[in-house]
Amino acid sequence: MDPATIALAAASLIATKIAERIGEGTGDGLAGVATRLLKRVKDRFAGDAEVDEALTRLEQKPGSEARAQEVAEVLEPRLEANPQFAKELQELLDEAEKREGNTQIVTNILGNARVNKVTNIGVAGDVTIN
Incomplete structure (x- = not known):
């Protein structure tokens, strides 16, 4: 993946970790991975005011796509x-x-696209759309 995609995916996983408060960083599940990723970013950029500020703003409003995007842009x-x-x-x-x-x-x-609503639907099994 390119750095922009990695940054966005990392920011999204960090936001999920913060929003859902999933785990304390122990274990091998998604909670552990998300916690390790957040810790790794914080450790790597400790003292970097721009990263610290972006993460703090995301922690204050973890459901905000704009703040997750801000973290991605900083990373x-x-x-x-x-x-x-x-x-x-x-x-x-x-x-x-x-x-x-x-x-x-x-x-x-991208571009001048106008989007009113984006919906993601999780599906297990076969799906037929007519």
């Missing part, structure tokens, strides 16, 4: 500058993807 240039760290985050994201019940949906709306 993106840092990941571009540090491919090794981007690779570490990608490995954590790959691990999170393998966890039961984890689905990552990224919607990009």
